[in-house]
Amino acid sequence: xxxxxxxxxxxxxxxxxxxxxxxxxxxxxxxxxxxxxxxxxxxxxxxxxxxxxxxxxxxxxxxxxxxxxxxxxxxxxxxxxxxxxxxxxxxxxxxxxxxxxxxxxxxxxxxxxxxxxxxxxxxxxxxxxxxxxxxxxxxxxxxxxxxxxxxxxxxxxxxxxxxxxxxxxxxxxxxxxxxxxxxxxxxxxxxxxxxxxxxxxxxxxxx
Amino acid sequence: xxxxxxxxxxxxxxxxxxxxxxxxxxxxxxxxxxxxxxxxxxxxxxxxxxxxxxxxxxxxxxxxxxxxxxxxxxxxxxxxxxxxxxxxxxxxxxxxxxxxxxxxxxxxxxxxxxxxxxxxxxxxxxxxxxxxxxxxxxxxxxxxxxxxxxxxxxxxxxxxxxxxxxxxxxxxxxxxxxxxxxxxxxxxxxxxxxxxxxxxxxxxxxx
DNA sequence: TTACAAACCAAGCGCTTGCTTGGTATTGTC
DNA sequence: GACAATACCAAGCAAGCGCTTGGTTTGTAA
Numbered sequence: 001x002x003x004x005x006x007x008x009x010x011x012x013x014x015x016x017x018x019x020x021x022x023x024x025x026x027x028x029x030x031x032x033x034x035x036x037x038x039x040x041x042x043x044x045x046x047x048x049x050x051x052x053x054x055x056x057x058x059x060x061x062x063x064x065x066x067x068x069x070x071x072x073x074x075x076x077x078x079x080x081x082x083x084x085x086x087x088x089x090x091x092x093x094x095x096x097x098x099x100x101x102x103x104x105x106x107x108x109x110x111x112x113x114x115x116x117x118x119x120x121x122x123x124x125x126x127x128x129x130x131x132x133x134x135x136x137x138x139x140x141x142x143x144x145x146x147x148x149x150x151x152x153x154x155x156x157x158x159x160x161x162x163x164x165x166x167x168x169x170x171x172x173x174x175x176x177x178x179x180x181x182x183x184x185x186x187x188x189x190x191x192x193x194x195x196x197x198x199x200x201x202x203x204x205x206x207x
Numbered sequence: 208x209x210x211x212x213x214x215x216x217x218x219x220x221x222x223x224x225x226x227x228x229x230x231x232x233x234x235x236x237x238x239x240x241x242x243x244x245x246x247x248x249x250x251x252x253x254x255x256x257x258x259x260x261x262x263x264x265x266x267x268x269x270x271x272x273x274x275x276x277x278x279x280x281x282x283x284x285x286x287x288x289x290x291x292x293x294x295x296x297x298x299x300x301x302x303x304x305x306x307x308x309x310x311x312x313x314x315x316x317x318x319x320x321x322x323x324x325x326x327x328x329x330x331x332x333x334x335x336x337x338x339x340x341x342x343x344x345x346x347x348x349x350x351x352x353x354x355x356x357x358x359x360x361x362x363x364x365x366x367x368x369x370x371x372x373x374x375x376x377x378x379x380x381x382x383x384x385x386x387x388x389x390x391x392x393x394x395x396x397x398x399x400x401x402x403x404x405x406x407x408x409x410x411x412x413x414x
Numbered sequence: 415t416t417a418c419a420a421a422c423c424a425a426g427c428g429c430t431t432g433c434t435t436g437g438t439a440t441t442g443t444c
Numbered sequence: 445g446a447c448a449a450t451a452c453c454a455a456g457c458a459a460g461c462g463c464t465t466g467g468t469t470t471g472t473a474a
Binding site: 037038040041122125126160161162165166168169170171172173174175176177179180187192195196198199200 | 244245247248329332333367368369372373375376377378379380381382383384386387394399402403405406407
């Protein structure tokens with residue numbers, strides 16, 4: 001189950017928009033604009049211009065501007081949850097599962113879905129109360145993947161610190177890479193993964 | 208040199224506004240509103256109402272709304288840089304200096320200046336190009352404090368990972384605490400500091 | 415060819431925004 | 445007590461905002 005087939009499966013189930021369709025293209029441009037200028041500074045005219053239509057025509061696809069923000073976030077979480085799940089399942093030991101999770105999250109933040117992930121981090125305050133509740137609900141599924149793995153490592157005595165605290169520290173540290181990491185800076189995502197694992201106080205198998 | 212005297216010294220030098228003055232009170236309310244609602248969603252009418260004046264009267268104190276955002280950020284960096292400097296100087300070993308820095312940054316993020324620090328993290332995109340350049344300049348002084356200490360630990364073989372990467376990971380992890388840490392949750396800032404230090408792969412004195 | 419829905423345009427409405435203006439209290443100074 | 449300078453108010457302007465409306469084009473299928 002590679003990344004492409006996971007995406008295609010989600011598209012087939014109508015959980016994620018086809019990236020090549022009109023709606024999918026709009027969401028991609030929206031993510032880019034929201035990340036670059038922020039949600040509030042991005043006007044519906046900006047969004048429309050980015051996909052080459054009139055501003056009023058946007059409201060044929062989405063009822064409100066906020067619905068666009070919500071869709072960007074919801075679809076991104078759905079996709080990355082599925083990718084994470086696959087990453088966990090493909091690894092054997094808990095230690096390898098953790099590494100796979102870190103690697104996958106770095107990929108989601110600094111790869112294809114990077115714009116949308118940045119929006120998820122920086123623009124959640126612009127969501128309405130109900131949209132926020134729904135997004136948080138989806139996020140919990142995602143977070144449970146992490147807590148399961150960290151909890152197992154904790155029980156095995158490999159991880160000393162509290163899994164909840166560790167996850168939150170990791171969330172911050174990994175999210176923040178979006179503000180400074182550049183793939184052309186001589187540091188690959190694998191290098192970065194190594195540094196994170198090394199920095200975590202996870203005792204190696206031999207000690 | 209305690210925290211209060213540091214603040215008073217900065218006020219005397221006109222680098223930070225007196226918190227009890229009109230300007231200082233406005234900046235405090237602005238920081239709170241900007242954190243809660245975001246800069247763009249906060250109107251000048253909101254700001255004026257928070258300090259009990261008419262919206263037009265704001266422009267007697269600040270030329271533009273953006274100048275208020277800039278002032279919140281600049282004064283916060285100035286204060287926290289001074290506090291960090293004192294924290295570093297009061298510690299003897301590099302290891303203790305690192306702990307003092309972590310503790311001080313957690314304090315700045317989750318204590319009195321918490322609102323303003325959150326603004327610094329989440330609202331920097333709303334700054335104009337020039338304001339951003341100035342803020343980054345001030346930030347560099349602040350960051351150098353960290354890199355000096357981390358560099359010393361690295362040279363001594365206490366810290367294995369790259370100081371630049373470690374600092375950036377720490378920035379993310381510590382900033383993120385603003386989204387989840389609550390002092391009434393049974394975890395003190397000292398506890399949290401311990402967890403961070405423990406999580407960092409800094410080898411203890413005995414190994 | 416006809417029928418119909420989906421996708422889009424052109425125009426603009428009603429409202430909110432940051433900020434300005436002209437004038438009035440309030441404060442500090444000699 | 446005269447006189448600025450400072451701090452504020454009341455009113456409103458011009459621009460930009462999200463979104464609506466009524467009508468036209470495009471795609472699809474019988």
